[in-house]
Amino acid sequence: MIHKIKSLYNNGDGLSIRAIAQQLNVSRNTVRKYLRMAETEISDRQVDRSRTKQLDVYRDYIVHLLGNYPELSAVKVLRKLKQKYEGIAVSDRSVRRYVEQLRQTVACKQTRYYEPVLDMVPGVQCQVDPGELRGVVINGVETVVYFVVFVLSYSRLMYTAVSAKPINTQTFIRMHDAALRYFGGRPEECVYDQTKMVVLQEQYRELRLNQRFHEYATHAGFQIHACEGFDPESKGKVEAGVKYVKQNCLYGEQFDDWQHLEEHVRDWLDNVANTRLHGTTGKVPRDHYEAEEREAMQPYFTPAVVRPSGQFPLTRQADKTGLIAWQSNKYSVPMAYQRCRVGVSADEGQLQIFDLESGEEIACHSLSTGKGQVIRNNNHYRDRAQQIVDYEQAIHQQLGAHFGAQLCALLKRTSPRIYKDQLAGAQQVLAPYQALPEPLLVHLCQRPRLTATGLRDYLAAYTSQPERLQRDAREEDAKPNAGAALSRYGELMPELTLEASYELH
Numbered sequence: 001m002i003h004k005i006k007s008l009y010n011n012g013d014g015l016s017i018r019a020i021a022q023q024l025n026v027s028r029n030t031v032r033k034y035l036r037m038a039e040t041e042i043s044d045r046q047v048d049r050s051r052t053k054q055l056d057v058y059r060d061y062i063v064h065l066l067g068n069y070p071e072l073s074a075v076k077v078l079r080k081l082k083q084k085y086e087g088i089a090v091s092d093r094s095v096r097r098y099v100e101q102l103r104q105t106v107a108c109k110q111t112r113y114y115e116p117v118l119d120m121v122p123g124v125q126c127q128v129d130p131g132e133l134r135g136v137v138i139n140g141v142e143t144v145v146y147f148v149v150f151v152l153s154y155s156r157l158m159y160t161a162v163s164a165k166p167i168n169t170q171t172f173i174r175m176h177d178a179a180l181r182y183f184g185g186r187p188e189e190c191v192y193d194q195t196k197m198v199v200l201q202e203q204y205r206e207l208r209l210n211q212r213f214h215e216y217a218t219h220a221g222f223q224i225h226a227c228e229g230f231d232p233e234s235k236g237k238v239e240a241g242v243k244y245v246k247q248n249c250l251y252g253e254q255f256d257d258w259q260h261l262e263e264h265v266r267d268w269l270d271n272v273a274n275t276r277l278h279g280t281t282g283k284v285p286r287d288h289y290e291a292e293e294r295e296a297m298q299p300y301f302t303p304a305v306v307r308p309s310g311q312f313p314l315t316r317q318a319d320k321t322g323l324i325a326w327q328s329n330k331y332s333v334p335m336a337y338q339r340c341r342v343g344v345s346a347d348e349g350q351l352q353i354f355d356l357e358s359g360e361e362i363a364c365h366s367l368s369t370g371k372g373q374v375i376r377n378n379n380h381y382r383d384r385a386q387q388i389v390d391y392e393q394a395i396h397q398q399l400g401a402h403f404g405a406q407l408c409a410l411l412k413r414t415s416p417r418i419y420k421d422q423l424a425g426a427q428q429v430l431a432p433y434q435a436l437p438e439p440l441l442v443h444l445c446q447r448p449r450l451t452a453t454g455l456r457d458y459l460a461a462y463t464s465q466p467e468r469l470q471r472d473a474r475e476e477d478a479k480p481n482a483g484a485a486l487s488r489y490g491e492l493m494p495e496l497t498l499e500a501s502y503e504l505h
Contacts, residue, residue: 002034002037004024005020005024005031005034005035006034006035008020008023008024009031009035017031017032017035053098054090054094055090055094055095055098058081058085058088059102061081061084062077062081062098062099062102063102065077065080065252066099066102066103068252069251069252071247071251072247072251072252073247073248074092074095074096074099074100075092075248076247076248076251076252077095077099078090078092078095080252081095121154121296122154122155122292122293122295122296123154123185123187123188123293123295123296123297123298124153124154124187124188124189124296125152125153125154125187125188125189125190125191125225126150126151126152126153126179126183126187126189126190126191126222127150127151127153127190127191127237127238127241128148128149128150128151128176128190128191128192128238129148129149129192129193129238129239129241129242130146130147130148130149130167130172130195130197131146131147131148131149131242131245131246132144132145132146132147133145133147133246133250133251136250136253136255136261137253137254137255138254138255138256138257138258138260138261139255139256139257143164145162145163145164145250145261146162146163146164146165146166146167147160147161147162147163147245147250148160148161148167148172148175148179149238149241149242149245150176150179150183150238151237151238151241152183152187152289152293153191153237154288154292154293155281155283155285155288155289155292155293156237156278156280156281156285156288157183157274157285157286157288157289157293158241158244158269158273158274158285159178159179159182159183159269160245160249160265160269160273161175161178161179162261162262162265163175164258164349167197168197169197169210169212169213170212172197172213173212173213173216173305173306174306176190176216176220177220177302177306177361180220180300181300181302183289183297183300184294184297184300184417184418185294185297185298185299185300186220186221186222186297186298186299186300187222187297187298188222188223188298189222189223189224189225190217190222190223190224190225191225191226191227191238192224192225192226192227193226193227194226194227196210197210197213198210198213198224198226199226209224215305216303216305216306219303219304219305220300220303221298221300222298244273248268248272248273249264249265249268249272249273257369258349258366259349259366262366273285274286290453291453299417302361306361314343314344314345315341315342315343315344315356316341316342316344316353317339317340317341318333318337318338318339318340318341318342319338319339320338320339321338322334322335322337322338322380323374323376324342324344324353326344326346326351327346327367328371328372329368329370329371329372329373329374329375330373330374330375331351331353331363331365331374331375331376332363332365332374332375332376332377332380333353333362333363333380334362334363334380335380337355337362341356342354342355342356342362343355343356346367349366349367350364350365350366350367351364351365351366351367352364353365363377363380365377387420388419388420388423391420391423391424391426391427392404392408392423394427395407395408395423395426395427395430396408398430398433399430399436399441403438403441403442403445406445407426407441407444407445407450407455408423410444410445410447410449410450411423411426411450411451411452413449414449414450414451415451421452422451422452424452425451425452425453425455425456426452426455428452429452429455429456429459430455430459433459436459436462440458440462443458444458
């Protein structure tokens with residue numbers, strides 16, 4: 001290549017740099033670099049084979065990973081390198097290139113193509129798809145892991161539910177219940193392929209739905225949208241999610257038991273899948289969801305069809321310490337159920353505990369294989385009502401009883417289902433501020449709605465430009481009528497903005 005470039009250039013009498021680059025299909029910078037090199041330097045570079053790459057030190061370990069797990073992604077290779085070798089400093093791009101070169105001799109990766117799919121409006125669509133991965137090592141035994149992936153189309157927030165057995169309709173329903181509780185709300189529709197758990201038969205695009213699942217969807221309040229057969233691109237987001245769960249979460253891992261696997265999946269969702277920078281949206285799914293999609297989600301409450309009232313074949317009495325006995329072990333229940341009788345159900349390595357009146361699940365534990373053990377959820381021993389009172393009192397002390405009560409009431413009116421978490425967030429946001437001016441507190445408390453993140457943004461804006469608040473206050477004092485009009489305009493703005501945003505989508 002080098003000699004060909006020099007011969008085509010011919011000391012300036014031959015082709016131009018542009019023409020050489022086009023003819024040899026290389027960049028013009030490459031042509032210039034080799035033209036500047038002397039013949040002796042070119043000979044030395046060709047003879048000297050001692051140049052090494054940074055990752056050559058870890059080549060044996062990377063080859064070991066790819067040899068045992070040929071489809072391991074470069075992203076996960078880098079994560080495993082950082083876990084094994086502390087202080088390694090290498091870019092994602094370098095690892096990707098190095099792995100691609102090794103694959104030519106170590107392993108081959110089959111490529112799958114997806115067509116682009118349009119983004120949706122916040123809170124409208126969730127794509128759902130089951131999958132399975134064989135050969136997952138659990139307690140030294142290769143096992144098949146069945147799972148279902150849920151992906152919100154707008155924010156790409158993901159939830160994954162796993163099962164040790166093939167997924168039936170009842171398990172599918174319970175997984176939906178867990179996913180929607182994880183999201184903190186429900187979308188308008190869920191998209192599926194033509195699995196028998198959803199669609200029993202299709203003819204001329206007329207669907208005969210699984211009656212049991214259709215009953216759950218009706219009570220839960222979302223619509224069922226079934227794709228046409230052999231059309232994975234229509235739910236490409238979750239198709240990519242299934243591949244992501246297989247390769248990035250499960251593939252190449254070994255687990256001590258089923259409980260270890262479930263803990264790994266939960267930790268992966270919270271610390272990897274939903275906190276990464278998404279390649280398509282360019283945003284972190286959890287932050288994107290909290291900022292733009294949570295408010296668009298509809299409220300979700302577990303329907304009675306998930307566990308109908310009165311249909312508990314087994315019950316247990318909780319003792320005064322909030323524990324129930326099950327198969328030689330004891331499991332905790334929330335404080336409110338101490339000395340009460342509860343419904344229990346053991347299925348797929350899980351012990352589910354229910355309220356006998358409402359049928360609502362109040363606790364869920366992974367079954368222990370030992371004897372004489374006490375399995376506790378520490379949250380069961382915390383008085384949530386007292387926590388709310390403590391948070392409210394802390395805010396009252398910092399802002400004063402008047403403004404503290406108004407701010408707490410506004411947070412509760414805006415987010416009643418997550419009021420305790422909003423109070424905790426608000427207390428954390430307010431902690432760095434010693435004292436806030438009264439005009440700012442009046443402005444905050446007069447907002448039609450407010451969240452902890454909104455409070456954080458308001459205070460950040462005030463910190464960067466405190467003179468703006470004083471200027472606005474002086475202008476309102478000088479023009480009371482205009483101030484009242486602006487106040488009314490401020491109340492209408494969130495509604496107008498929301499309507500305009502929806503129409504644009």
